[in-house]
């Protein structure tokens with residue numbers, strides 16, 4: 488399959504409807520994904536921007552051959568070395584050895600590091616241009632740490648298309664291909680999940696990069712990311728969303744994420760939720776048993792929240808595995824301007840709440856109550872009232 492985007496640009500990627508996990512098993516992708524590769528035919532030069540993930544390399548090359556005589560490809564742009572976009576380079580360059588590969592300086596390192604090949608690398612930096620003929624150019628913009636050191640955008644003059652690689656993408660398989668044709672709820676659900684789970688640690692760089700690209704003053708008629716749909720209807724809407732998401736984003740929401748062994752911590756979570764609602768009737772309180780819920784979906788809800796309340800019973804003087812995995816994830820995300828609190832049941836030693844408090848603080852989350860709430864055994868009426876009081880304190884702090 489290929490898709491003609493306009494007279495000069497053709498999508499030659501792969502829609503992966505089966506994908507359910509990405510980055511190994513780290514990130515859930517309930518709606519699949521796509522690896523977008525674009526063939527740009529200038530008047531004098533033909534350029535391929537990115538490839539697809541290695542399992543689809545043979546299929547990719549075969550499809551590309553249907554679209555173009557491979558020898559007519561003058562150069563390849565590798566905007567990013569991660570294997571979902573570079574994974575077919577080896578198969579492609581076996582067919583057209585010596586073809587120049589334009590990438591950032593860090594891209595040379597990551598591509599060499601992964602493929603151990605000495606391809607015809609042409610390192611480029613921000614401001615460098617590739618002349619495609621008749622005045623049309625491909626302008627390179629380094630996008631370091633969005634989300635790898637090698638990440639790069641490029642911009643096609645004349646057609647006014649931004650190719651930002653992972654930025655503005657979504658793990659979202661759709662044959663409809665364009666933002667104006669797909670279900671808007673699905674699209675933005677996947678776009679914010681992608682941002683929350685992948686780009687959150689780099690929010691300050693996102694803000695700076697958007698400022699830099701907007702500062703170029705070039706028109707953007709289309710944004711063609713490397714995953715998911717193409718933004719052609721008001722493409723700047725996703726840029727505006729990114730500006731909001733990168734700026735300590737929060738909705739009027741609090742997420743309670745817990746795990747429980749014999750329902751004691753669940754009962755505590757529910758009583759805390761009641762207390763929050765009593766004190767703050769407008770806030771959206773969402774509860775997740777992190778042992779059962781998808782952790783990346785929960786991260787997305789946490790990203791949208793003002794407050795993060797985490798609970799675990801004490802088990803072997805520690806916290807339960809699913810909660811440990813969640814708080815470990817939070818440490819890396821470097822969320823901005825969030826408040827939090829910890830709670831949990833115990834029978835004798837009761838270390839969990841202190842451990843959770845430490846994890847929340849290490850994640851840069853401001854504690855609403857520095858002690859947290861420890862509940863002995865399964866909460867009785869009095870303990871549930873204490874949980875509700877704790878919830879009311881949270882509700883007031885998040886008002």
Ligand code: FEO
Pocket residue numbers: 567569570571572634635653713714
């Ligand atoms: Fe889609 Fe960072 O690779």
